[in-house]
Amino acid sequence: MGFTAWVDLTGTVVRRMSTLTVRPIGRTVKVYLPTRQPSLGVPMRRTLIVLLALAFLVLAAPAALAAVSVSRADLSSGQLRVEGAGAVPNAGITVTSPESTATGRADGSGAFRVEASSFRSSTCSVTVADGSTSATASLSGCTPAGSTPPPPPPPPSGTCTIVPQTFGDGNVGTLNTWFFSTTGCRTSQKPVQFSVVSGQIPPGTRLFTQGVSSGGITGTPTTEGLFAFTIRVKDFTGATDTETFSIRIGPPRPLVITNQTDALSPGTVGQFYCCGNLFADGGVPGYTWSLRSGLLPPGLSLTASPGRITGTPTAQGTFSFVMRVTDSRGAFAERAFSITIN
Numbered sequence: 001m002g003f004t005a006w007v008d009l010t011g012t013v014v015r016r017m018s019t020l021t022v023r024p025i026g027r028t029v030k031v032y033l034p035t036r037q038p039s040l041g042v043p044m045r046r047t048l049i050v051l052l053a054l055a056f057l058v059l060a061a062p063a064a065l066a067a068v069s070v071s072r073a074d075l076s077s078g079q080l081r082v083e084g085a086g087a088v089p090n091a092g093i094t095v096t097s098p099e100s101t102a103t104g105r106a107d108g109s110g111a112f113r114v115e116a117s118s119f120r121s122s123t124c125s126v127t128v129a130d131g132s133t134s135a136t137a138s139l140s141g142c143t144p145a146g147s148t149p150p151p152p153p154p155p156p157s158g159t160c161t162i163v164p165q166t167f168g169d170g171n172v173g174t175l176n177t178w179f180f181s182t183t184g185c186r187t188s189q190k191p192v193q194f195s196v197v198s199g200q201i202p203p204g205t206r207l208f209t210q211g212v213s214s215g216g217i218t219g220t221p222t223t224e225g226l227f228a229f230t231i232r233v234k235d236f237t238g239a240t241d242t243e244t245f246s247i248r249i250g251p252p253r254p255l256v257i258t259n260q261t262d263a264l265s266p267g268t269v270g271q272f273y274c275c276g277n278l279f280a281d282g283g284v285p286g287y288t289w290s291l292r293s294g295l296l297p298p299g300l301s302l303t304a305s306p307g308r309i310t311g312t313p314t315a316q317g318t319f320s321f322v323m324r325v326t327d328s329r330g331a332f333a334e335r336a337f338s339i340t341i342n
Helices: none
Strands: 005-008 022-024 029-036 043-050 056-058 069-076 079-085 092-096 101-105 112-116 125-129 134-138 176-183 193-199 205-210 214-219 225-234 240-250 273-277 288-294 300-303 308-311 317-326 332-341
Touching (some): 069 134, 092 112, 193 205, 288 300
Antiparallel strands (some): 022 056, 029 043, 300 308, 317 332
16 A cells, blocks of 8 residues: 655654655654545544664665865965865865875865965875865966975984085086085995985986095086985995985076187198197087188188197288187187288
8 A cells, every 4th residue: 555654753743755764773663654444435544653672764865965175276385275165064174295284174164274384295286185075186386396395304314424515506518516425424344325315416417426425416417497306325334314405507608719819829831730729618518610701721621529720731821710619509609810820
């Protein structure tokens, strides 16, 4: 027989359902069933009181859970600001990245705002959670990994330590060497070992060990920028330490011709001439030399790289000319020279 039922758990009618689904929970449930006598056609109401050792619970569809949503996520110079809504009211809010964690609390409506300093995220994203749901947000103003210094390492485990220091700047195309030293390391059996454990040294450079307890970075940088990195030292006993450094690489220095005088070495007719050497500095090696204007002494010729004038002169006189040097990036410089042949 089909029916409509009212289910009473507290002494009052709480809801009306077109179908009834119950499950035992150990309570008393009153069920009111309106019925109809088929033969008399007279409506009647019977009250059934069901007393069960294991009673029943009316199953209703649960309300949809609220979900955390992020409306703003910023990270600039380590300052984090995350705002959103949909959190569990008054719940703790956790904002996490691969390197950092910040916490806050939602208000009574589920809205939240979390701020923190010295926050880092190599992925430029964070996960925001309230303990029930979570959301991922991209950070506005964030710079990807490699552009910011790595986090400071833990304290050294032994007496072997790297001496902190500040490195000077370098330039693209210019050979540079930066040295660092250690103290307290055991070197009686073999030199210490250095390695880069995070970050990046300037492209075009390499890490090296000098002697038994010192090291450095050397090479010709190829890329501009600020490069932060952490170096670890380890001695033969297993004692280690780490230290974070940074090196700023600027653009190439201006390309210039560096000969001390405009008058190259003189020569003598009929005798082999060597050498009218040409010198340059700055820019980005390698250099290529060319005759821009004027004439070389008859019998002499120019070697483009390295810049060198050689040959056996055949005529006397003072010969003037302009030389151009061009670097690997296309920058150039020019200068007038002369050679006297006796």
